[in-house]
Amino acid sequence: MERGACWCASDSRISQARVTYPHVCLKHTANPVLVCLCPQVALAVPVQFLYNVYLHPLAHFPGPMLNRGSNIPKMIHQIRGTVHEEMLRLHQIYGPVVRLAPNELTYTSATALKEIYGNRGGKKSMPPQTALGKHDKMMFGATAFIWLESHAEHLRHRKILATSFSESSLRAQEPIILGYAQQLTNQLRGRAARGEVVDLWAWFNYLTFDVIGDLTFGEPFDCVKDGQFHPWISFIFSNLTNMMYSQMIITMGIFGTFIEMLVPKKIWAEAISHAQATRDKVDRRLARKTERPDFVTGFMKHINQPGGITSNELYADSNIFLMAGSETSATLLAVAVYYLLRNPQKLAKLQEEIRSAFSREEDVTFGPVSKMPYLLAVINESLRMHPPLPAGINRTVSSGGAFIDDQLVPEGTILQVPHWAAFHLEANFQDPLVFVPERWLEACPARYINDNRDVFQPFSYGQRNCIGRSLAYMEAKITLARLIMTFDMELMPESAGWNQQRVFLLWEKRPLYVRLTAR
Ligand code: HEM
Numbered sequence: 001m002e003r004g005a006c007w008c009a010s011d012s013r014i015s016q017a018r019v020t021y022p023h024v025c026l027k028h029t030a031n032p033v034l035v036c037l038c039p040q041v042a043l044a045v046p047v048q049f050l051y052n053v054y055l056h057p058l059a060h061f062p063g064p065m066l067n068r069g070s071n072i073p074k075m076i077h078q079i080r081g082t083v084h085e086e087m088l089r090l091h092q093i094y095g096p097v098v099r100l101a102p103n104e105l106t107y108t109s110a111t112a113l114k115e116i117y118g119n120r121g122g123k124k125s126m127p128p129q130t131a132l133g134k135h136d137k138m139m140f141g142a143t144a145f146i147w148l149e150s151h152a153e154h155l156r157h158r159k160i161l162a163t164s165f166s167e168s169s170l171r172a173q174e175p176i177i178l179g180y181a182q183q184l185t186n187q188l189r190g191r192a193a194r195g196e197v198v199d200l201w202a203w204f205n206y207l208t209f210d211v212i213g214d215l216t217f218g219e220p221f222d223c224v225k226d227g228q229f230h231p232w233i234s235f236i237f238s239n240l241t242n243m244m245y246s247q248m249i250i251t252m253g254i255f256g257t258f259i260e261m262l263v264p265k266k267i268w269a270e271a272i273s274h275a276q277a278t279r280d281k282v283d284r285r286l287a288r289k290t291e292r293p294d295f296v297t298g299f300m301k302h303i304n305q306p307g308g309i310t311s312n313e314l315y316a317d318s319n320i321f322l323m324a325g326s327e328t329s330a331t332l333l334a335v336a337v338y339y340l341l342r343n344p345q346k347l348a349k350l351q352e353e354i355r356s357a358f359s360r361e362e363d364v365t366f367g368p369v370s371k372m373p374y375l376l377a378v379i380n381e382s383l384r385m386h387p388p389l390p391a392g393i394n395r396t397v398s399s400g401g402a403f404i405d406d407q408l409v410p411e412g413t414i415l416q417v418p419h420w421a422a423f424h425l426e427a428n429f430q431d432p433l434v435f436v437p438e439r440w441l442e443a444c445p446a447r448y449i450n451d452n453r454d455v456f457q458p459f460s461y462g463q464r465n466c467i468g469r470s471l472a473y474m475e476a477k478i479t480l481a482r483l484i485m486t487f488d489m490e491l492m493p494e495s496a497g498w499n500q501q502r503v504f505l506l507w508e509k510r511p512l513y514v515r516l517t518a519r
Pocket residue numbers: 117128145146147158212320321322324325326328329332387388389393458459460461463464465466467468469471472
């Protein structure tokens with residue numbers, strides 16, 4: 001194609017240009033393309049905007065005019081990492097339902113939460129945004145169960161995988177968790193003895209990644225032992241950020257496809273080599289005949305059996321275990337430590353509960369810690385203050401539409417209950433910005449008695465809620481109790497505002513600097 005020539009000039013030029021699109025377009029023909037498209041775009045954009053604001057089926061839902069007309073305001077906040085704060089601000093102004101973007105509504109009521117994520121009393125449940133899993137097939141030959149649109153298919157996976165997350169499986173897995181928790185305190189004891197300040201955010205990630213890696217693949221990643229991140233973790237982190245961009249691209253429709261074509265080849269190559277490494281690890285685990293109680297032991301007999309799951313499906317599901325089960329749990333632990341160190345009276349209460357119950361760290365096991373009310377209250381309040389998935393999970397209204405809080409929402413609308421915003425609204429929680437574990441105690445102070453506990457679903461709700469919820473509580477209780485048992489902790493001044501983080505699907509990763517003193 002000649003430099004400066006227009007694609008619209010002839011059909012053959014169009015097809016030629018499309019074949020070599022990324023190079024031709026970016027280096028030589030960007031201006032002519034824009035020249036050709038400009039009049040149409042210039043006309044289409046305001047027409048679409050006016051349609052969205054005044055004639056769209058969601059036109060009567062409240063929200064700022066710019067959000068009602070265009071995806072751009074939401075995207076700006078997503079790119080800046082402030083979408084969670086923006087959703088809180090909008091709900092404070094407009095109430096429990098807000099039109100965040102032309103085709104998106106966000107809700108903060110418990111009734112809406114049940115309708116959006118729940119089983120809807122026999123009506124068709126709402127599927128997740130399945131397009132996010134569209135690259136799974138290319139990487140693993142199957143889509144991970146979390147993205148499956150069909151509820152029947154999701155349920156087939158879920159029933160089989162759930163055997164590895166049952167109470168009895170958890171009890172069998174406890175020694176693996178205890179082993180890593182012990183390794184963590186040993187490592188930290190060494191650093192405390194040398195007077196080093198440690199980044200507990202990183203150490204919690206080492207721990208949770210080791211635990212989930214070991215339970216998924218039956219072999220260690222040795223992050224805690226080596227005191228450093230495994231390259232696998234950086235891939236997961238960058239993959240999560242990519243998912244946020246994918247989500248944005250999907251909402252852009254045809255423009256999204258255009259943008260997707262510009263993704264550098266290096267990113268695809270990295271994703272494919274990561275997928276290969278996942279497959280190799282799963283294959284090694286399947287070839288190993290062991291009764292060690294990891295996830296695979298629980299569902300081994302269903303793999304490649306009629307009505308079971310195929311090994312391709314297992315590759316994709318294993319990838320999800322790693323992504324869903326490591327960073328989320330590390331966030332919870334880091335948040336709990338941060339808020340305890342900022343609130344010495346609450347820390348003292350927890351120290352009293354734990355230190356009066358045990359005389360040695362080795363005695364801190366799940367049985368006794370699962371009966372500690374203040375420890376549970378601290379964990380729940382940490383999940384409220386800083387939910388690991390701050391922006392909520394999207395669902396799409398299925399055929400026939402849905403009645404939510406007495407209003408009809410048409411088919412195809414994207415919905416969510418944004419966790420951070422819902423948990424920080426004064427309409428839902430008294431003193432929402434204050435860390436008050438007592439609100440979760442049975443003997444709840446009168447001031448907090450009317451808190452809207454039903455909207456507090458940090459692990460989501462319904463058939464697709466978090467399968468690893470009990471595992472996450474177990475890991476958090478054991479690790480936190482062992483830390484409190486073993487060390488006194490002091491927050492370093494450079495981490496004083498650690499909770500002020502941006503959100504890119506998950507929270508921005510920032511070091512949590514703490515000085516530990518062994519007791
Ligand atoms: C504090 C820690 C955690 C939090 C806050 C959390 C939260 C969530 C949320 C909000 C969902 C979305 C459910 C939905 O789509 O409605 C989810 C799904 C999921 N989580 Fe977790 N999670 C945590 C820990 C874990 C752990 C330890 C695992 C262990 C492997 C895990 C595995 C999964 C899986 C596999 C799904 C998909 C479930 C499905 O589609 O049926 N999560 N989690």
